[in-house]
Amino acid sequence: MNIKISEVANLPSRFGDFKVKAFKEGQKEHLVIYKDDLAEVPIVRVHSECLTGDAIGSLKCDCRDQLEFALKLAQSTNGMVIYLRQEGRNIGLLNKINAYALQDKGLNTIEANHQLGFRADERTYEIVTRILHHFGIQKIKLLTNNPDKINSISNIEIVERIPIIMDSNKHNKDYLNVKKSEMGHLI
Ligand SMILES: Nc1nc2c(ncn2[C@@H]2O[C@H](COP(=O)(O)OP(=O)(O)OP(=O)(O)O)[C@@H](O)[C@H]2O)c(=O)[nH]1
Numbered sequence: 553m554n555i556k557i558s559e560v561a562n563l564p565s566r567f568g569d570f571k572v573k574a575f576k577e578g579q580k581e582h583l584v585i586y587k588d589d590l591a592e593v594p595i596v597r598v599h600s601e602c603l604t605g606d607a608i609g610s611l612k613c614d615c616r617d618q619l620e621f622a623l624k625l626a627q628s629t630n631g632m633v634i635y636l637r638q639e640g641r642n643i644g645l646l647n648k649i650n651a652y653a654l655q656d657k658g659l660n661t662i663e664a665n666h667q668l669g670f671r672a673d674e675r676t677y678e679i680v681t682r683i684l685h686h687f688g689i690q691k692i693k694l695l696t697n698n699p700d701k702i703n704s705i706s707n708i709e710i711v712e713r714i715p716i717i718m719d720s721n722k723h724n725k726d727y728l729n730v731k732k733s734e735m736g737h738l739i
């Protein structure tokens with residue numbers, strides 16, 4: 553896959569000053585948020601886009617809390633957040649909202665994906681290796697609870713997994729339980 557890479561730009565943020573670079577892969581434009589003086593083995597968060605959580609503050613998931621936690625940690629440890637445009641575990645926004653509508657009728661997050669003709673998780677992570685190699689990174693500490701991410705990131709040594717566990721609420725409790733019991737998340 554041909555990838556276009558932007559220049560590096562400064563991004564002052566409410567979490568401190570970062571550098572940013574965009575990576576365009578087909579129609580998808582990903583954003584890498586990082587500190588200039590990256591740690592030798594940086595803490596890296598691979599975040600999947602969640603418009604409803606990240607931008608709107610939805611309580612149906614823990615995405616926004618995770619994103620803010622990751623940005624703060626990147627700031628304090630000279631790490632990196634790779635923001636992948638894989639909305640709805642890569643089924644897209646429209647399909648995710650249809651999945652939410654099915655969940656309103658009682659299906660869980662996995663059943664809803666299946667009902668719409670998708671696998672529980674349609675994400676892939678080749679781009680992560682491309683991005684890390686672009687920055688000359690061979691070893692990382694990966695911030696995740698998702699074993700799939702650990703297994704799918706190839707040609708990068710994951711020297712440590714750091715958990716990213718957020719408080720639950722009454723809206724996302726069932727969702728987090730399904731992630732634990734049926735998707736193998738380490739929470
Ligand atoms: N299809 C679908 N996608 C969802 C649903 N809820 C959240 N998402 C998407 O799931 C992605 C986030 O995945 P999570 O399972 O929360 O976490 P993860 O990235 O797999 O694992 P961690 O690294 O441990 O956080 C985002 O792209 C969200 O838009 C849902 O009910 N259905």
Ligand SMILES: [Zn+2]
Nearest residue numbers: 602605613615
């Ligand atoms: Zn979310």
